[in-house]
Amino acid sequence: xxxxxxxxxxxxxxxxxxxxxxxxxxxxxxxxxxxxxxxxxxxxxxxxxxxxxxxxxxxxxxxxxxxxxxxxxxxxxxxxxxxxxxxxxxxxxxxxxxxxxxxxxxxxxxxxxxxxxxxxxxxxxxxxxxxxxxxxxxxxxxxxxxxxxxxxxxxxxxxxxxxxxxxxxxxxxxxxxxxxxxxxxxxxxxxxxxxxxxxxxxxxxxxxxxxxxxxxxxx
Ligand code: HEM
Numbered sequence: 735x736x737x738x739x740x741x742x743x744x745x746x747x748x749x750x751x752x753x754x755x756x757x758x759x760x761x762x763x764x765x766x767x768x769x770x771x772x773x774x775x776x777x778x779x780x781x782x783x784x785x786x787x788x789x790x791x792x793x794x795x796x797x798x799x800x801x802x803x804x805x806x807x808x809x810x811x812x813x814x815x816x817x818x819x820x821x822x823x824x825x826x827x828x829x830x831x832x833x834x835x836x837x838x839x840x841x842x843x844x845x846x847x848x849x850x851x852x853x854x855x856x857x858x859x860x861x862x863x864x865x866x867x868x869x870x871x872x873x874x875x876x877x878x879x880x881x882x883x884x885x886x887x888x889x890x891x892x893x894x895x896x897x898x899x900x901x902x903x904x905x906x907x908x909x910x911x912x913x914x915x916x917x918x919x920x921x922x923x924x925x926x927x928x929x930x931x932x933x934x935x936x937x938x939x940x941x942x943x944x945x946x947x948x949x950x951x952x953x
Contacts, residue, residue, distance in 0.1 A: 773830050774858075788817060791813065851939040882913070
């Protein structure tokens with residue numbers, strides 16, 4: 735019965751071709767350093783899943799943000815666990831993406847024909863940092879408030895356009911409800927949408943070019 739169902743779907747969706755195109759490729763020469771891209775992908779998915787659970791109870795308004803997090807920690811079943819994973823996963827993702835980039839640099843895997851894979855990677859790194867920056871404000875506690883005050887002030891020191899960037903980030907001169915809703919929207923919609931698009935293109939190029947070989951003596 736399952737065989738027939740699969741054959742029916744395969745005829746209409748081309749599942750076998752999809753499998754051959756995406757997954758049925760020669761095994762790259764194994765090395766732990768080469769697992770860091772997949773580890774970054776895993777962490778992204780984990781952050782997305784735990785983040786979606788957090789939005790069930792989190793409220794992005796100055797009156798309720800702090801209390802909603804207290805409720806997640808103390809009132810919701812396993813809320814502390816979901817938040818803990820999301821909190822530590824965020825730092826881990828920045829670290830793992832960064833080490834992945836270092837390994838690509840050290841093995842010179844950014845060279846022809848993978849220059850675009852690298853450039854998309856730079857976008858991925860910026861968005862990953864953007865996720866960290868916007869997420870940090872969401873608990874709306876003292877640390878979050880003042881860290882974002884400092885962070886947005888630093889953006890304000892850019893020559894010429896600094897004050898405009900600072901005002902745009904804060905939604906005014908000071909941090910307010912507008913800043914919180916802006917950061918929330920960037921954190922759950924804008925950055926994730928860009929990340930998904932960039933990851934899709936990044937993976938397409940990795941499948942297209944195959945993985946680079948580690949340089950050997952005399953290469
Ligand atoms: C969310 C962040 C990222 C994800 C999910 C991701 C995912 C991946 C995956 C799954 C691979 C194949 C496995 C591997 O070689 O480790 C890979 C390879 C690659 N990544 Fe990333 N990556 C990310 C960030 C970056 C960054 C920041 C850079 C550089 C600026 C970068 C540049 C590359 C390059 C050039 C390759 C090809 C390496 C080769 O063929 O040896 N990636 N990435």
